[in-house]
Amino acid sequence: MPVHQQRISLALQQQLPDPNAVAAARLAEAMHYATLNGGKRLRAMLVYATGEAFNADLEALDAAACAVEMIHAYSLVHDDMPMMDDDDLRRGKPTCHKAYDEATALLVGDALQSQAFECLTNNDLPATQQIAMVKCLAQASGVMGMAGGQAIDLASVGKQLNQSNLQSMHLLKTGALIKASVLLGAYCSSNYQPADLKHLSDYADAIGLAFQVQDDVLDVIADTATLGKQQGADIARNKPTYPALIGLEAAQQKAQLLVNNALDALNNLQNQCLALRALATFVVQRSF
Template identity: 50%
Template sequence: MTAEVRFADWRARIEARLDAALPSSAQAPQGLHQAMRYAVLGGGKRMRPLLVMAAGEVFGASADDLDAPAMAVELIHAYSLVHDDLPAMDDDALRRGKPTTHVAFDEATAILAGDALQARAFSLLADAPVAATLRVGCLQALAQAAGAAGMCGGQALDIDATGKLQSMDELTRMHALKTGALIRAAVRMGALCGHAQEDDLQRLDRFADALGLAFQVRDDILDVEASSEQLGKTAGKDQAQDKSTFPALLGLDGAKAELSGLVQVMEQALAGYGEEADSLRALGRLAVERDH
């Protein structure tokens, strides 16, 4: 089975389970439930749940055990996008090729939808049909990645940096929290479901850290080179908001060289594994070669 076919199968599985896990739009409060489903279903690369599945595959985890963390990390990601797009944050009107949630509904509903998606993510992990120690491990990994020491902290640094010139160290740290922490949690949760040992977890952390940064460097490059139609979101937004980016600090060629270096780090981190890690390798390539 090729990586593309495997990813398509995983995406279909994840989509079906997310659909079943979210409340019906016919159930009151209908507006909130409609907004939750709008923010999650029918779009997105599903990179984070795919990383859960691929990391679990390395250690022979069952697909049933991987379902809850795969859904949970995608719900956290979706909630973060809903909130990031709000006027008080990035003030964006386009996401995944359609109006952002606060534009399609209203700001109050979007805030509540994000809150509810975050709560649903943790309830899915808490109710997962796995050993209690595994549930706690996944809850701990996702909570740390989503909070002030991870994604929320990175977003706060991003807001603080608007209009300021960041150093490479500051920019790298910001994105390690804002983007990288959730990617790292996705990989770690998948590995935990396969009962990976500590040395394996450390190797996969190195892979995930490099992947998270590579994902952001590629995002910054696409923000310069791609159109809004191609991206499905507003192109040139970072430059318009006077934010530091890798191309801004390194130049476009320098940013591409940085991306190549991160590819090497990912390859080295997975060098000790055989074909069981091919899906992870393919996701690494997808992150750096994507055009949207």
């Protein structure tokens, strides 16, 4: 895993525009700030873990991993802005609009989204595979995925959601990009069967939801220094969360149950998928 974290950091530096080589130097600099400021790199790790399970080309995996990290970074930049969650801290540093300004932060998100799809074509895969990857990431990012989930989240502030509605929201807001990360790793290969994609999707749905449940738990039990963002922010905004809906202990149990479901889904694959199993466990054991 650590070797992949180093690899994605280097790949991102190569894929991002050089501030010294473009006219919009401040924008390019802010893109680097937003993308290279740490983070778990879970989505990139999922790309590599899935791809290696199906013997995918490593350089193709670099392109896909960079693409999902750029989409994720763009979403965080926009989420942190005053018209959304209005956060001052991200990964222990000032948010992009605080380090630069709101207009630059808005453009950072726009530019990172475009750059992500350019990344997906920076490989030697057949056109059919590239098209499948572009479609996968586009669907995961749009109204039927991450953006749609965020819209539901913003509209739900101060409202009571039942568990089914809360789950549906998070499967879009958080889970869609996590699922895309897993599937992109497979799409970088030609060694998978249609049934494999179904099992991978089941795995990804489970850990995507577990990730969000654990996020909700950490918002209650962790501290700001550990989280790298303001602790208790969801409570302060009166957002619907799993601990608020079902209680802290039940939320922790749900996260573990979801991880168990994810591991069960991997049992249907021929490869042992050791890296995917380790990442599923990390989702509920993490403290940030």
